[in-house]
Structures are given as C-alpha cells and as structure tokens.
Amino acid sequence: xxxxxxxxxxxxxxxxxxxxxxxxxxxxxxxxxxxxxxxxxxxxxxxxxxxxxxxxxxxxxxxxxxxxxxxxxxxxxxxxxxxxxxxxxxxxxxxxxxxxxxxxxxxxxxxxxxxxxxxxxxxxxxxxxxxxxxxxxxxxxxxxxxxxxxxxxxxxxxxxxxxxxxxxxxxxxxxxxxxxxxxxxxxxxxxxxxxxxxxxxxxxxxxxxxxxxxxxxxxxxxxxxxxxxxxxxxxxxxxxxxxxxxxxxxxxxxxxxxxxxxxxxxxxxxxxxxxxxxxxxxxxxxxxxxxxxxxxxxxxxxxxxxxxxxxxxxxxxxxxxxxxxxxxxxxxxxxxxxxxxxxxxxxxxxxxxxxxxxxxxxxxxxxxxxxxxxxxxxxxxxxxxxxxxxxxxxxxxxxxxxxxxxxxxxxxxxxxxxxxxxxxxxxxxxxxxxxxxxxxxxxxxxxxxxxxxxxxxxxxxxxxxxxxxxxx
Amino acid sequence: xxxxxxxxxxxxxxxxxxxxxxxxxxxxxxxxxxxxxxxxxxxxxxxxxxxxxxxxxxxxxxxxxxxxxxxxxxxxxxxxxxxxxxxx
Numbered sequence: 001x002x003x004x005x006x007x008x009x010x011x012x013x014x015x016x017x018x019x020x021x022x023x024x025x026x027x028x029x030x031x032x033x034x035x036x037x038x039x040x041x042x043x044x045x046x047x048x049x050x051x052x053x054x055x056x057x058x059x060x061x062x063x064x065x066x067x068x069x070x071x072x073x074x075x076x077x078x079x080x081x082x083x084x085x086x087x088x089x090x091x092x093x094x095x096x097x098x099x100x101x102x103x104x105x106x107x108x109x110x111x112x113x114x115x116x117x118x119x120x121x122x123x124x125x126x127x128x129x130x131x132x133x134x135x136x137x138x139x140x141x142x143x144x145x146x147x148x149x150x151x152x153x154x155x156x157x158x159x160x161x162x163x164x165x166x167x168x169x170x171x172x173x174x175x176x177x178x179x180x181x182x183x184x185x186x187x188x189x190x191x192x193x194x195x196x197x198x199x200x201x202x203x204x205x206x207x208x209x210x211x212x213x214x215x216x217x218x219x220x221x222x223x224x225x226x227x228x229x230x231x232x233x234x235x236x237x238x239x240x241x242x243x244x245x246x247x248x249x250x251x252x253x254x255x256x257x258x259x260x261x262x263x264x265x266x267x268x269x270x271x272x273x274x275x276x277x278x279x280x281x282x283x284x285x286x287x288x289x290x291x292x293x294x295x296x297x298x299x300x301x302x303x304x305x306x307x308x309x310x311x312x313x314x315x316x317x318x319x320x321x322x323x324x325x326x327x328x329x330x331x332x333x334x335x336x337x338x339x340x341x342x343x344x345x346x347x348x349x350x351x352x353x354x355x356x357x358x359x360x361x362x363x364x365x366x367x368x369x370x371x372x373x374x375x376x377x378x379x380x381x382x383x384x385x386x387x388x389x390x391x392x393x394x395x396x397x398x399x400x401x402x403x404x405x406x407x408x409x410x411x412x413x414x415x416x417x418x419x420x421x422x423x424x425x426x427x428x429x430x431x432x433x434x435x436x437x438x439x440x441x442x443x444x445x446x447x448x449x450x451x452x453x454x455x456x457x458x459x460x461x462x463x464x465x466x467x468x469x470x471x472x
Numbered sequence: 473x474x475x476x477x478x479x480x481x482x483x484x485x486x487x488x489x490x491x492x493x494x495x496x497x498x499x500x501x502x503x504x505x506x507x508x509x510x511x512x513x514x515x516x517x518x519x520x521x522x523x524x525x526x527x528x529x530x531x532x533x534x535x536x537x538x539x540x541x542x543x544x545x546x547x548x549x550x551x552x553x554x555x556x557x558x559x560x
Contacts, residue, residue, distance in 0.1 A: 006511045013497055020486035187484035191492070211555075260489065411555040442488050446495040453500050458547045 001043040002467070003253045004206050004460075011040065012257060015162075019261050023183045030153055030180060033161065033261075040162035041125070048124040051089065056156040058085050059134045063155065068144030079142045083135055090131045093123055098328030126166045128325055132292055133159045137173040139296055146174045154180045163258040167250045167469035169268040170288035176263070184262025192445055193434025194256040199452045200430070201252035204422070205467070206460035208415050209246035212238050214461060215409050221384055224397045228404040232397045238412055239384050240377045241419030244272065247286070248422075250467045271423045273376070276368040277350065278342040281376060293322050308348075315347065316340035326383070331391055335382040342375060504544050505532035 001007045015036050022029035042049055062082030066075045091099075097118045107114040137158065141148045149155050154177055164171050220227050220235035227235070251268040258265045268288050275281035282290045298318040304311040316337070323336015349355050358364050385391035437445055501508050509532050512525040535541040 006507060009497060013493060016486075016490060016493060020490065023486070186486040186489065191489045195492075260493075262486075409556055442492050442495075445492045446499070449492065449496040450499040450503075453496060454503055454544075457500065457504055458544065458551055461552070 001040055003250065003257075004202050007043070011036075016260060020186070023262070026180075026183050027153070029183070030157055034153060034157045037157065037160040037162040037165060041160060041165060044125045045122070051124055051127070052130065052160050053156070055086065055089065055130050055134050056152070056159050058082055059137050059159065060149070060152045060155045062138045063141045063148040064150075066138060066142040067148035068142060069147060075142065079138060082138045086131050086134045090127055092119075093121055093127055095324075095328045096121075129164070129166065129168055129170065130159060132170050132289075133164075133173075135296060136170070136292065140173050146177065149177055151180075161258070161263070163254040163261070163263075164265060167247070167254070167467055168286075168288055169251050169254065169265050170292050171265055175266065179263050186262065189259045189262070189264075190431070190434045190438050191260070192437035192448075193431055194259040195445070195449050196430050196434055196437075196452075197252045197259075198256035199449065199456065201249040201256065202453070203249075203456050203459075204245040204252070205249035206456055208418050209242050209249065210461050211411060212242040212245070212415050216412050217242055217384070221386075221390070221394070224390075224394045225402070226404070227397070228406045229398060229401045230406045231404075231408050232394060234408050234412065236377050236381060236398075238416060239380050240273070241416050243380065243383075244269070245419055245422070246467055247469050250469060271427065273373055273420075273423045274369070275372050275376075276365055277372055278339060278346045278375070279350070281372055282339075282343070289322070293318050297321060311347065312344040315343045319343060330388045331382045331385055334388070334391075335379050338375075338379045338382070501528075502531060502535050503540055505535045505541055506545075 001011060015033075018032050018036070019029060022032055038049055038052070041052055059082070062078060062085075064070075065072060065078045066082070068075075072078075097120065100116050100118055104114055104116060137146075137155065140146050149158075157180060158171075158173055158176050161171075161176070217235055217239045220231055221239070224232055248269040251265075255265045255268070266288055268286060270284040270287065272281055272285035275284050298314055301314040301317060302310055303314060317340070319340030320333060320336045323332045323334070323339070326332040326335070350359070381394050382388075382391050385394055437448060505528065509525070509528045512521050512528050515521055516525055532541065
C-alpha cells in the first residue's frame, strides 16, 4: 500500500475517523492503531507479520530484563543477545546471499568449491527500519535513557506504527512512547501545515520524482552507453533531485499523517543540498539515520575520544556500515566508504588553522558548497547503479565522449529547477501559510487543499513507482 | 522574549479536520471519478463491491454531466502533451 494511491487514501480516511473517535479510550485506540498498522504491513506480505511480532517480542522481553533501574545481573550479555537476535534476522533476510556469493567467489579464486547454496528468501519490506527501531529501544533502556515499557502493546505499536513503518523517519522510543501514554490533543498540531506537508510530499513524489525517473534517469542508468556525455552528467544531477524528492516526500507524508493522527515525528531533511561540507550534509540528509548511526555506532566505537587516527577509523567504519545498511551490494559499500573518507577530510579541514583563518570568507563558502554538492552527486552514481560494473561503465561514459547527440527531454531542466527551489525556499514558509490557513474556516482549508490536490493529479503521470527507500 | 503561542480557534477539533479531509477527498473523486471506478472494478471479482461501484459510477455520470470529468481529462492530456509525455 503506497502512500500516493487510492488504497492509502481510503485507508487513511478510515483510520483517521477510528483513531480520533476512540481517542478518549486510549488503550482501545492503541489496539486499533496496532491492528491498522499490522493490516498496512500485511498489505505487502502477511507472512512477514510474524517477523514484526517476533521483533516486538524480543524488544519487549530484552527491554524488561536490561532496564537500568532493575540492576539485574548480566544486563550487558542480555543486551548483546537482544541486539544479536535483531541483527541475525536482518542478516538472514538481507545479507546472507551476499555473503554466500562472496565466499563462493573467494573459494573459486583460490581453486576449490564450497558446499554452499543461496537461501533465496524474499526481502521483507521495512526490515532495516524495524531493526533500527528495535535496537534503539533496548539500547536506550539499557542506558537508562527511558524505563522499560511494561506494555507489550506500546512496544509493538512503537515498532510497527504505520506512518514510519516502511521508510522512516526513525523515531526514538524516548520521543514516541510518552506520546502513547495519554489521549492526544489535536490542538497541539497545525492542521493546515500538516496538510501542506502531505500535499507537498505528493507533489515531490508524483510529479518531480516520477517524471525524472521514468523519462530520464532510469533509461540512462539502464544503458549508459546509449547516451551522450552531457546526458550522463545531467542524469547524475537529475538523480540527485529525484532521490531527494522521492525520499523526502515519503518522510513528509509520514510526518504529516502521524501529526494528523496526533503523533509527533522528528524532522528528517533540512535542505541537504545547501550543505557546506559533508558533515553538514549528514546533519541535513536523512537526519534520523545520521543521529542513529552517531548514537548507536559511532559513539560506542569511541567517537572522537581517542585521537585523530581513531576518530578517522570510527568515521570510516560508521559510514561503510551505514552504506552497507542500504543494501547487500559493493556499490553501497563504496558509496559509504566515499562518504566516510570525505567526512574524515571534512573533519580535518574544519579543525585546521587554514579553516580558522579563511573558512568564513564568502569565496571559501561558495567553493565549500560546490565541492560538497558535486561530491554528493558523484557518489549517487554508486548508489543508483545496479552493480559495480554498471557504475564504472557510467563513469567511463562521463569521461569519454561517445559522440552521441543529447536526448535529454525538455521537461528535465524545469524539474531540476523545481528540486533546486525546494532547497532555497524559506523553511518557515509552510508554517506561516499553515498558520494563516488555520485561522480561516474549514471551507477555505478544503478549497485550498482541493486546488493543490487537483493540480498534482493534473500534472502527475499515470501510476506511481514505489519509493526508492522501500527496498532498504 | 518569546511570544506566547496562540492556537488558532478554527482548527483545533479533529472533527473539523475530518470534515476538511473528507471534503477534499470527495471533491477529488468528483473531479477525477475514473480512478475510483477503475479501482473498485478491479477489486470486484467476487461482487462484494457492487454497491460502492454503483455509487462511484453514479458520481462518474454526474461529474461527466456537468463537464467536470472532461475538464480534468483535458487538463491532464494537455499537461502531458505540453511536456512531451503523450502526443494527444
């Protein structure tokens, strides 16, 4: 059940009515929300509901045992077992075939055969996000940041709540669980601002991302040898806009839908292509993943506490594992390693005497932005290419001109310009329009919402491709 | 000094939100009725969606009778042609 579909429109309209109707009866409401979330997940494959329930059960039981306040023996061992179980589920479904393939390749190179076969399992939707939520909960309980929840219903709902279930944002237990404690108040949210967030997300996904993907990016990445050097370069920029429009659209809709149901989610994007430096980029791009990697990987590895060399190692390791999280493919590993190396360089530059002297000058800032943006775009080639061979073929095509004429459709440039606008538009504009609209009557809100939706449907191509981050 | 947050009085009731959401969805169905008719039709193999399908077809006919459906189709086709998506 994709967000920009009739299925989800009907599902949301039904959910909204039920959730607010049951709001005074908090436990019943949570039970209904859980049932709706399980139904949402089952719409892809009901067999994986067991996985969701197992993940919830592990989190609940391990959380109860490792609770910092309980001071039980072997808490650290129990935490390790819990994390290992979560990671084992993730590895089995996502990485086992990849590791088997690497082992077989290595054995073949060394001249012997291994008695190994591929497991060929279907990758469950949202398995990575499930794992992130589950690990975040038990680690936070272990660290004493939150008490263990006594309610299995709350834990299951935290892990499976349908707006964030499939592609985030990654919501922390200490932010979300307290919101389950009592009935929600509509007055804590701006209706119009969240309606605009959802409609803006629909525009980014249905118009910008879908057209860029279908008309230009997908054909170019499928067979780069058929396209000119100019087309390949433009396809990289177009993909940069497409992936931002696609992924930020999903999280905008998720945040808006959750808010309309009375739950607050964290921000996930903050105009990332304005970043000055790779460190800044990761504070603006997929912010909840960056914070997760920082808190549950980089800092436990030692963070920046043990000197420059260990800091560099920790940054590199964090980004390589973050890259590999996106998928079992060398392309993601290289993408992560490139970002890791850039982060190390960025870290060193920002602590240098040269940066202290010239870093705030306008020219340096322009160069900083241009380098960061183009580097991020370059790394997207590895992220988008289906294999390492395809990525190197693409890069070779950018380097040597094959003499082909450009076939880039005219619509690509306006779409890229739309993507650029999302990066420079004032970030408070939506809140200001939302507040103004909130002060008008329901008729004005409905008319405004309808006109925007009408325009989106007029512009959108038929059908809707899945969100890019569904595969992760 | 932080200004006190003033909550708009017209938008703090979820039932008002519900009216707006349902109104927007209903207007969208009236403007582009073909999508819902096709969606219901595809899922009506067992006949258990006959009543909603009949209702959707009624909305489709009403939308077509006042020219709203044709306007939406014309605009969609016009936009697609303008960006080179289709030749119509």
